Amino acid sequence: MRSSGKFFLIIIAGALILSACSKKKSSADYPIKPVPFTSVRLTDDFWAPRIKKNATVTIPIAFSYCESTGRVRNFEIAGKLDTGRFVGIYPFDDSDVFKIIEGASYSLQTFPDPKLDAYLDTLIYKIGAAQEDDGYLYTNRTIAEMHGGKGLHEWASPNRWEMDSVLSHELYNLGHLYEAAAAHYQATGKRTLLDIALKSADLVNKDFGWDRVKVYPGHQVIEMGLVKLYRVTGERKYLDLAKFFLDIRENGSTYNQAHKKVVDQKEAVGHSVRATYMYSGMADIAAIEKDEAYLDAITRIWEDLVFRKIYITGGIGATGGNEGFAEPYFLPNMSAYCETCASIGDIFVNHRLFLLHGETKYIDILEKTLYNSALSGVSLSADRFFYPNPLESNGQHNRQAWFGCACCPSNVARFVPAIPGYIYAATDEDLYINLFISNDAEIMLGHKKVRVTQKTDFPWNGYVEISVFPEKGGKFSLKIRIPGWVLNEAIPGGLYKFDDRSDQTYKIKVNGKIIKTEIENGYLEIERKWEKGDKVEVDFPMPVRKVVADERIKADIGKVAIQRGPLIYCAEWPDNNTGNVLNLVIDKDAAMSTEYVDTLLEGTQIIRTTGWQTKKTISGTIEKLPSENISLIPYALWNNRGPGQMMVWIPYMPGNAHPLPAPTIANRSRIRASKMTRLISAINDQAEPANSNDHSISYYHWWPDRDQWEWIQYDFDKPENVSKTKVYWFDDGPEGGCRIPDEWEILYLSGNIWKPVKAKTKYTITMDGWDSVQFVPVKTSALKIKVKLNKNFSGGLFEWIVE
Numbered sequence: 001m002r003s004s005g006k007f008f009l010i011i012i013a014g015a016l017i018l019s020a021c022s023k024k025k026s027s028a029d030y031p032i033k034p035v036p037f038t039s040v041r042l043t044d045d046f047w048a049p050r051i052k053k054n055a056t057v058t059i060p061i062a063f064s065y066c067e068s069t070g071r072v073r074n075f076e077i078a079g080k081l082d083t084g085r086f087v088g089i090y091p092f093d094d095s096d097v098f099k100i101i102e103g104a105s106y107s108l109q110t111f112p113d114p115k116l117d118a119y120l121d122t123l124i125y126k127i128g129a130a131q132e133d134d135g136y137l138y139t140n141r142t143i144a145e146m147h148g149g150k151g152l153h154e155w156a157s158p159n160r161w162e163m164d165s166v167l168s169h170e171l172y173n174l175g176h177l178y179e180a181a182a183a184h185y186q187a188t189g190k191r192t193l194l195d196i197a198l199k200s201a202d203l204v205n206k207d208f209g210w211d212r213v214k215v216y217p218g219h220q221v222i223e224m225g226l227v228k229l230y231r232v233t234g235e236r237k238y239l240d241l242a243k244f245f246l247d248i249r250e251n252g253s254t255y256n257q258a259h260k261k262v263v264d265q266k267e268a269v270g271h272s273v274r275a276t277y278m279y280s281g282m283a284d285i286a287a288i289e290k291d292e293a294y295l296d297a298i299t300r301i302w303e304d305l306v307f308r309k310i311y312i313t314g315g316i317g318a319t320g321g322n323e324g325f326a327e328p329y330f331l332p333n334m335s336a337y338c339e340t341c342a343s344i345g346d347i348f349v350n351h352r353l354f355l356l357h358g359e360t361k362y363i364d365i366l367e368k369t370l371y372n373s374a375l376s377g378v379s380l381s382a383d384r385f386f387y388p389n390p391l392e393s394n395g396q397h398n399r400q401a402w403f404g405c406a407c408c409p410s411n412v413a414r415f416v417p418a419i420p421g422y423i424y425a426a427t428d429e430d431l432y433i434n435l436f437i438s439n440d441a442e443i444m445l446g447h448k449k450v451r452v453t454q455k456t457d458f459p460w461n462g463y464v465e466i467s468v469f470p471e472k473g474g475k476f477s478l479k480i481r482i483p484g485w486v487l488n489e490a491i492p493g494g495l496y497k498f499d500d501r502s503d504q505t506y507k508i509k510v511n512g513k514i515i516k517t518e519i520e521n522g523y524l525e526i527e528r529k530w531e532k533g534d535k536v537e538v539d540f541p542m543p544v545r546k547v548v549a550d551e552r553i554k555a556d557i558g559k560v561a562i563q564r565g566p567l568i569y570c571a572e573w574p575d576n577n578t579g580n581v582l583n584l585v586i587d588k589d590a591a592m593s594t595e596y597v598d599t600l601l602e603g604t605q606i607i608r609t610t611g612w613q614t615k616k617t618i619s620g621t622i623e624k625l626p627s628e629n630i631s632l633i634p635y636a637l638w639n640n641r642g643p644g645q646m647m648v649w650i651p652y653m654p655g656n657a658h659p660l661p662a663p664t665i666a667n668r669s670r671i672r673a674s675k676m677t678r679l680i681s682a683i684n685d686q687a688e689p690a691n692s693n694d695h696s697i698s699y700y701h702w703w704p705d706r707d708q709w710e711w712i713q714y715d716f717d718k719p720e721n722v723s724k725t726k727v728y729w730f731d732d733g734p735e736g737g738c739r740i741p742d743e744w745e746i747l748y749l750s751g752n753i754w755k756p757v758k759a760k761t762k763y764t765i766t767m768d769g770w771d772s773v774q775f776v777p778v779k780t781s782a783l784k785i786k787v788k789l790n791k792n793f794s795g796g797l798f799e800w801i802v803e
């Protein structure tokens with residue numbers, strides 16, 4: 001360890017704001033300083049156990065997957081510690097190892113663990129071995145070059161850096177390396193990974209520039225990483241390089257936000273993780289360089305995102321095809337993408353914008369995302385992860401232990417330990433309280449040290465007790481965030497609104513006396529000379545609220561979402577009647593009550609109300625079944641009891657529900673198929689798509705199989721006379737992997753033999769509509785549809801009807 005003893009002490013004290021440690025101290029940075037998570041010790045029952053599980057479960061299993069999938073071995077091979085070819089699917093696999101090192105470094109500061117510390121040393125040794133002499137680090141290319149270029153990933157260029165494409169991850173990996181290096185240095189004081197990162201960054205700085213290589217990163221993140229290296233070292237070249245990588249973006253694809261110069265961008269477009277990482281880098285530059293053009297651009301983009309493109313859960317990225325943003329107000333629920341990484345990225349963006357402007361609207365989005373779409377990304381057991389976080393499910397969604405593309409679990413691993421860092425912020429005179437979580441913190445307001453504690457049962461109860469213990473009595477302002485949901489604002493900008501006004505208002509007491517003060521920028525400011533032990537009590541009412549969406553969001557028409565405090569609720573299968581929730585309807589004025597159930601989902605507040613199941617009749621009308629009790633749980637806690645139906649937006653109009661199917665021949669049949677998956681239940685659920693690429697209802701597919709015959713069979717509950725059938729094909733071209741099939745035919749069971757029906761009409765194959773076939777009537781106990789998949793694509797179907 002080459003850092004001085006004094007320096008190390010500063011690190012241990014948790015001085016994460018590295019400008020203070022810089023060789024060349026830079027005064028320009030965010031006007032409001034974050035309070036590092038290392039200064040905040042959580043004492044609550046909601047987040048503290050999750051952070052502990054991240055340390056004891058998520059990080060160890062994430063490292064074990066990095067070992068078992070070859071991600072670590074790639075460093076060993078590239079470093080000549082082993083022999084072989086590149087293992088794995090993606091050239092960005094290196095980044096997972098870096099991200100988990102970042103998470104482990106954060107975690108070590110809360111949970112010291114000599115074994116983990118030593119394991120990181122071993123990993124860093126391997127990473128160092130894999131780094132080429134001039135600083136280049138990218139295991140896929142290094143290993144390929146050992147084999148005469150064989151095995152170079154198709155997303156990499158034959159020469160270094162030349163891949164001018166959305167697919168290149170050469171610089172993306174390095175961005176995560178730099179973030180990990182800064183974290184590891186702060187956590188341990190060891191320069192091992194930092195030196196590797198600086199050697200790499202110096203090579204990038206030598207090779208790239210306006211008169212040298214002018215290729216922008218395919219996937220952003222190096223911008224944020226370089227800013228962190230700048231803060232650690234005080235070396236301006238890293239900051240300039242970060243700005244260079246932003247400024248050279250133009251004339252490219254919207255997919256990775258290179259369609260215009262970043263300062264000319266006005267809308268949130270393309271891949272949502274790339275977008276949020278880029279906007280975070282832009283906010284850093286805007287803060288440090290006081291760059292007005294950057295500031296204007298990021299403000300406009302934020303408004304587009306929050307006013308038109310965000311889900312009620314805080315999730316962003318509506319479509320899976322581009323893993324990103326769609327048109328304004330296009331926010332389907334069942335196919336909502338809402339990648340976990342994008343939620344985490346959006347928290348990075350909103351935190352930075354708060355540090356720039358000191359307005360609560362950014363924390364309103366941060367809190368909404370944190371408690372809903374980001375938290376949904378990981379199971380209560382901390383060992384299962386969502387990649388997309390949909391707002392509605394027919395049972396086809398289920399958290400996974402790991403993914404081929406493992407960006408989300410590794411992001412969870414590094415995000416969760418840092419959550420306490422979002423609670424407070426400070427200037428020399430102001431202490432901001434942004435989130436309400438029981439904790440004990442030590443905060444520097446300039447040179448004044450103040451200990452602050454919070455006691456609360458948030459998010460279950462809105463009463464918060466804040467105590468301050470300034471080292472020396474002194475004057476400063478306590479700025480307490482009054483959440484938008486307390487002020488009748490469901491989201492800044494009004495994309496979602498509460499259905500009715502609540503007259504319940506917050507109360508604030510200082511040392512037992514009620515005070516009244518103005519709210520400014522969303523903060524209630526209490527300025528006084530504070531003494532040790534002064535106590536502030538805040539009581540935020542938490543009535544159950546119904547939320548309605550802007551009517552331009554088609555998927556939410558005639559529906560309400562239920563919110564209490566920052567939490568969005570959902571109906572999930574285990575809590576409701578026969579496991580059906582998608583067919584539920586509630587009264588728009590239904591009374592709602594709440595109750596804390598300590599035996600459910602490790603303890604949670606539930607909401608009770610009444611509603612009806614709906615059902616289709618044979619004649620096609622929708623009937624309401626007798627009224628019954630409905631129970632709702634926090635959205636983030638769904639899918640902890642297995643896959644099944646779930647719904648956030650609950651219809652109050654029967655026509656907007658997915659009614660139970662009528663008892664038709666198809667619906668009463670037992671289904672078998674060449675590939676049995678949970679999705680098979682889609683084909684006789686009588687939900688009719690709007691077109692062949694409608695992701696708002698469930699469908700069945702054979703992906704990734706192609707160029708072969710597949711089949712589905714209905715076994716009738718009794719022999720039936722049938723003479724007509726119709727089918728609606730799934731086709732998610734041009735982006736997806738399914739197309740309408742090449743051929744199909746219908747067979748019936750005669751004795752023990754399958755025979756083709758005698759068709760009276762042609763077998764047509766249509767996009768966006770039904771294909772029906774009439775045939776000579778047969779009496780049979782089973783019908784089979786055979787489907788020949790396209791040569792190059794797979795296929796699937798929404799519905800198969802028999803008459």
Ligand SMILES: [Zn+2]
Nearest residue numbers: 339341407408
């Ligand atoms: Zn991800």
